[in-house]
Amino acid sequence: xxxxxxxxxxxxxxxxxGGHVAxxxxxxxxxxxxxxxxxxxRTVSTGPGAVIFDLDGTLVDTVPLRVAGWIATFAEFxxxxxxxxxxxxxxxxxxxxxxxxxxxxxxxxxxxxxxRIDHRSGEHFNRLNETPRPLPGAADLLRDLASAGVPHAxxxxxxxxxxxxxxxxxxxxxxxxxxxxxxxRHAKPAPDLLLLAARRLRVAPSACWYVxxxxxxxxxxxxxxxxxxxxxTGFAAAADLQRAGADLVAADLVxxxxxxxxxxxxxxxxxxxxx
Numbered sequence: 651x652x653x654x655x656x657x658x659x660x661x662x663x664x665x666x667x668g669g670h671v672a673x674x675x676x677x678x679x680x681x682x683x684x685x686x687x688x689x690x691x692r693t694v695s696t697g698p699g700a701v702i703f704d705l706d707g708t709l710v711d712t713v714p715l716r717v718a719g720w721i722a723t724f725a726e727f728x729x730x731x732x733x734x735x736x737x738x739x740x741x742x743x744x745x746x747x748x749x750x751x752x753x754x755x756x757x758x759x760x761x762x763x764x765x766r767i768d769h770r771s772g773e774h775f776n777r778l779n780e781t782p783r784p785l786p787g788a789a790d791l792l793r794d795l796a797s798a799g800v801p802h803a804x805x806x807x808x809x810x811x812x813x814x815x816x817x818x819x820x821x822x823x824x825x826x827x828x829x830x831x832x833x834x835r836h837a838k839p840a841p842d843l844l845l846l847a848a849r850r851l852r853v854a855p856s857a858c859w860y861v862x863x864x865x866x867x868x869x870x871x872x873x874x875x876x877x878x879x880x881x882x883t884g885f886a887a888a889a890d891l892q893r894a895g896a897d898l899v900a901a902d903l904v905x906x907x908x909x910x911x912x913x914x915x916x917x918x919x920x921x922x923x924x925x
Contacts, residue, residue: 689872689895699857702847705806707863707884709788710816713740719774723767729755737885741864743807743837744768772812782819785883787903789820803827805847807837839866841874865894
């Protein structure tokens with residue numbers, strides 16, 4: 651059960667200062683101008699009926715490669731974007747990142763150019779992502795959920811061709827259900843991706859936890875009516891995730907696995923949690 655008021659829909663521009671989300675008053679002209687919806691704090695008192703995961707920065711340590719791919723791509727298109735601003739944009743829809751990156755570099759682009767930039771960034775990422783490294787606790791938690799019969803999926807804004815190498819690096823007996831950015835018109839921070847995953851799992855969004863490492867993961871989860879579970883394994887600090895609407899924040903998936911373990915019933919009693 652989650653208690654608390656629904657989102658107000660109110661928000662403000664966001665910027666980053668010293669690795670954290672800052673108020674609009676401190677933003678420079680080159681900062682991202684995306685709106686961050688202000689969601690009220692809630693208390694989570696029950697476990698998940700289903701768990702949906704982000705991929706990059708949540709299950710696999712690939713966010714630095716994402717940033718490198720974007721920097722290389724923007725440079726090819728004659729656009730200079732500071733890495734620290736890209737850190738804030740990670741986790742959002744690729745077209746949105748392309749448009750915001752171009753805007754920060756002083757250029758407005760149309761949808762066709764955004765698609766070209768997004769596609770090229772994916773090509774650079776695939777070249778760099780030769781040996782994806784699972785993050786601590788990722789494979790164990792996914793195996794536990796599968797063993798316990800808890801519905802789960804991966805919902806990532808990445809394109810289909812950028813996903814499988816990272817998922818296979820988890821070393822699971824079989825791939826979980828995957829919903830990628832090609833399945834929806836609008837990816838994060840819009841809730842479409844998460845809602846599609848819930849429909850495919852046949853679980854009500856209100857019974858789902860969405861686990862992610864970015865502020866846009868938290869925004870999408872709250873907009874979808876899900877529990878927003880943040881992990882500090884990407885660029886966002888705990889305070890950033892909380893300001894973006896996180897209902898709970900764990901250091902990593904090892905920590906989160908322990909929090910879930912006491913709530914999830916299994917055929918044998920409870921979800922097994924060993925460290």
